[in-house]
Amino acid sequence: MPTHSVTRTQETAATRNETARPIPKEAFDWYDEYAHGMINRRxxxxxxGTLGLSMAVLTSALLPDYAQAEQVSFNDPAIKASFLNFASPKGHGECQGYFVTPRELDTTAPVVLVVHENRxxxxxxxxxxxxxxxKGFIAFAPDALYPLGGYPGNDDEGRSMQRGMERAKLEEDFIAAAKFIKGHEKSSGKLGAVGFCFGGYIVNMLAASMPDELDAGVPFYGSPAAEELRAKVKGPLMLQFGDLDKRVNATWPDYEATLKQNEARYTAHFYEEAxxxxxxxxxxxxxxxxxxxxxxxTIEFFNQELS
Structure with a gap:
């Protein structure tokens, strides 16, 4: 793997998400602003309301439909899912995560921390x-909201709950989770992390906070760690960006300059029309x-770096 590379991928018109096309891009931009606290719900x-489309059409495109999106059932016979508690003495004390393993796990396997969005x-x-x-990994997905009773079943409420939590303690919870799962008896000792949005930020933060313990990180559209921490990042990282994501992409040039200065190993992928x-x-x-x-x-990267 070269020290660093950046690629741009174009999605063909035949396979682009057709259901999203009738919705003006501004609607998605506004949803992003709302989801990240830049504007309120009103x-x-x-x-x-200014777009001239029915609210039902707009909300069906913008708001999640989890029942239709499931790819792997919790009843899938190839896996075993449960919940594990772990200690976070510098964070919120006792925390919990979703623990999923291949059902036929006779020895050990690489572990991957899965970090949710801001809800x-x-x-x-x-x-x-x-x-x-x-795919053969042990996955551990902490719930940042566990100290408040856990994910409430509603993204808006979950977002509000997470926004009210102390950021420094949340970060400590994920550091504790990463160390906990890396040290699990079934762990091979190799730790990966993948995260989305806020979770992408957490992966970048882990790469800066525990560079010798994180063996591979994949932040999806995540902003970088605090500037004073970035000098510690050495990778390997695989960074995933949507070309239309102006808010997060604006942070990339400075972050990439630091990664190059650090001689960190990284690959960045930009996906057109995404x-x-x-x-x-x-x-x-x-x-x-x-x-x-x-x-x-992502799977290829984890197979390569965590084997």
Whole structure:
């Protein structure tokens, strides 16, 4: 693997997410602003009202439909899913995560921390953990909201709950989770991490906070760690970006300059016509071909770095 590389991938018109095309891109941009606390719900709904489309059409494209998005059932006979508690003395004390293993796990396997978006451990992220277990990894997906009772079953409420938590303690919880799962009796001692949005930021933060313990990181559309920490990042990282994600992509030039200065190993992939959240198959932002390619690259990267 070269020290660093950047690629751009174009999704063909034949396989682009057709259901999202009738919705103006501004709607998705406004949803991103709303989801990240830049505008409130009233402002978000007011802006949607200016588009001249029915609110039912808009909300069906923008809001998640988890029942339709499941790829691996929790009843899949190839995996075994449960919950494990772990200690986070510098964070919120006792925390919990979704623990998924291949059912026929006779020895040990590489472990992958799966980090959710800014709304707690929703069904999409649990499904991602099950997908990893189907590929032979041990997956562990912490729920940042566990100290408050756990993911509430509603993304809006979960987002509000997570926004009210102390950021430094949340970060310590994920550091504790990474160390916990790396030291698990079934762990081979190799640790990977994959995260989405806020979770992508957490992967970048882990790469900076525990560079000698994280063996491979894949942040999907995640911003970098605090500037004072970035000098510690050495990789390997595989960074996944949607070309239309202006907010996150604006952070990339400075981050890449630091990675080059660090002589870190990294690969960055940019997917044309892809928005923030393009891997999330529960919403209209989902771009099937790009998501499949990004996930295939992720699995290949983990196989290479964690074997």
């Amino acid at each position: 402002e978000f709904m007011t802006r949607l 707690g451990l929703n069904p999409y992220v649990k499904d991602v953990a099950r997908r990893l277990a189907k 928005m923030h959240g393009f891997h999330n198959d529960s919403t209209g932002r989902y771009a099937p071909e790009n998501a499949e390619l990004a996930w295939r690259r």
